[in-house]
Amino acid sequence: MVADMLSRRHDNPTRSGRPRSAAADTAILLATRAALVELGWSKLSMGDVAARAGVAKTTLYRRWASKNELVVDAVAVIFDEIEIHDRGSLTADIEGVVLQFAALLERPETKTALMAVVAESTRDDALRDRIRTAIVDRQKGLVVKGRERAQARGELAYESDPEVAARNADLIFDVIAGAVVHRTLVSAEPVDEEWARGFTLLLVAGLGANQGA
Amino acid sequence: MVADMLSRRHDNPTRSGRPRSAAADTAILLATRAALVELGWSKLSMGDVAARAGVAKTTLYRRWASKNELVVDAVAVIFDEIEIHDRGSLTADIEGVVLQFAALLERPETKTALMAVVAESTRDDALRDRIRTAIVDRQKGLVVKGRERAQARGELAYESDPEVAARNADLIFDVIAGAVVHRTLVSAEPVDEEWARGFTLLLVAGLGANQGA
Amino acid sequence: MVADMLSRRHDNPTRSGRPRSAAADTAILLATRAALVELGWSKLSMGDVAARAGVAKTTLYRRWASKNELVVDAVAVIFDEIEIHDRGSLTADIEGVVLQFAALLERPETKTALMAVVAESTRDDALRDRIRTAIVDRQKGLVVKGRERAQARGELAYESDPEVAARNADLIFDVIAGAVVHRTLVSAEPVDEEWARGFTLLLVAGLGANQGA
């Protein structure tokens, strides 16, 4: 679906001339991920990606305005892999998401790239929006979905004020994603099952108590 | 104290020849922070920093092997500003730290630089160590201190197993720092007093419940 | 014709991509001569030449591997100016060439550059070949032409052995060019008409006597 979204850029219906090669798109994103794995963000160069993809640099710039946008798109698709299966309880659901997210951050192409584009996004509003659309918002959906399940199970109360509900979802998302990212990249310690359990315990306890408030 | 630590690099007791200029060290770090504010991480260039500092590029490279290490040192000193004052309760203490940390992350020189060096550190062990020593470990101390205060106040129980205690401190540190960083840089929303209160509420509730476990 | 020779470098028939700018070639050689006049060999820098030519350094390095080769090409074209007009006698022809060559060596761009590239050529075979092709061989042709005229006039006998003839031409070339260069650059005295007359007298006398041998 990310692919859909991205390709929609080319959907201009009235278009003459040779159409853009879909194969090139694929090859470039693939090459980008490969280059990220091998070289990391800072050593990745557009020329190198083009060469790997067997594509001219022009072709690359015709589709992405900069290294940053290319990398966001290349990485975004990975985040679609996270799914929230119903594991029967809020605790189990959160633990599952935490471990999935951690596994994803362990992959070398995300590890470097994610922080790098976030760093760049602090200076580039277009990039920030792209990140939000391509990555953040879709993940935030997982939190909402998880909460709905917990409410259906009776683990969490329904929140009547939609604004409060949204704020809560945001907070929980920042706590989960933030903790996992920080543990993985800044503290540089592994997110194993033990840590996931400890963290989830803390969070669920916090959530439960917050209920009353 | 950071300055001490950094300058210890030059402490070689048997040293002939002209000694390194301490003024240059200072000027370079100052220039680096200024350049970060103006240009951000990715546009910051060694030549520019040297020019701002009124120093030759060689002088700069004699002290720091790369842009990354220079920036870590330049930014590290800022983190010393966070202090944990006794505000009378665990909740107030945490809220204080959260707001201080957020204020620090709002500063343009930290905003970009921090994520960027973290991104680089995923590919560079020496850099990761430098970050840990210069930034992470010192902040982790704040968590320990805050817990001791809470224990003295009777808000938290004493943990007899030192390993468990350490693990807990790490977890709490990742949750606090992670949430603030994620809110600020990834979600790109402000950490205001309201958010700080909500987050602290969640965390303190979680901590309290965890006690029994 | 030098230009032809140089441009032949680009004659590759199967060539895709944007072709090299001929204007850049010209601008660079012009800028090089200007820089030689102003700064001399040792202070001439590639960056400066590029800037004068309104060209990127890369463009310059794409065409010439080093300062030396660039300067040889830039200077070579000047040597095409020497022509041997028929002045009616061997003596007059030689005097003419001597004065033309001296005038050329007086020009600031040749003065420094010629000796400098010769100096470098003692360590660099490719450079030596380039100098030979671009400068030496073409000048040697003048000697041959002058001899033919003298032979036609009956001033010199025809040499039947072509190898001996070639050796003689080489010798005469080294004597003429060597004496003028040495007088101009090493002794640092002017080559005026008087000196030219004395030198020619000596040489013609030597040639006449050599005839019988």
Place this chain on the structure above:
Amino acid sequence: MVADMLSRRHDNPTRSGRPRSAAADTAILLATRAALVELGWSKLSMGDVAARAGVAKTTLYRRWASKNELVVDAVAVIFDEIEIHDRGSLTADIEGVVLQFAALLERPETKTALMAVVAESTRDDALRDRIRTAIVDRQKGLVVKGRERAQARGELAYESDPEVAARNADLIFDVIAGAVVHRTLVSAEPVDEEWARGFTLLLVAGLGANQGA
């Protein structure tokens, strides 16, 4: 005697403090020649010479103002080796000098260095004087000496006008030195006995004929 001349620079009679090390002078000139052999003129650096000589750069700059002057002095001493032995005839004397001079130019340290300093001297009057004093004038003496011998033998007539005599000596010097240098460095052909014989024949014939004029 060159050494004398050079060291006279330090003869200041009223001088307090530690005297300059004579060993350093020797070591530096030796190191310079060694570096010339290995690296050639353009790759020779003052730092490298200092290191080879086991001497600080300061020591080096205290004695020579620049790379050029150092090299002139280092090379000059070599030219003292040429002597003009009485071989019984003008022809033999000239042939001897030509071969000695050629042998000297074949040495790698002179080959590169000589042309290089000459090139620099076209832009630097002080350097030109130093070359003249250290190298040119002393060699010109050889020509005068050779002529005196030839006059004593009756091979050449005495010239009554001293100015004409001086001009002649200069001319002959430029012809001999110029031809050998040009043959060796520009034409890049060897000066063997055959060439020396041919050249000498030409020169002596020219000299003989010039006599009457």
Place this chain on the structure above:
DNA sequence: TCATAAGCGAGACGGTACGTCTTGTCTTCTC
């Protein structure tokens, strides 16, 4: 079927920054 229009590869182009190297000066301590 043939012009028009865009895509595409190749690679040159003007720039900017890189990290290294030299130059000649300076500052410190030791002899």
Place this chain on the structure above:
DNA sequence: GAGAAGACAAGACGTACCGTCTCGCTTATGA
């Protein structure tokens, strides 16, 4: 005060990428 050691300002070096451009060629569409 000479000398060894080495820091320093200045600036050139040659390389690597950037993002743009200019070629000649290919592949669609629509007149």
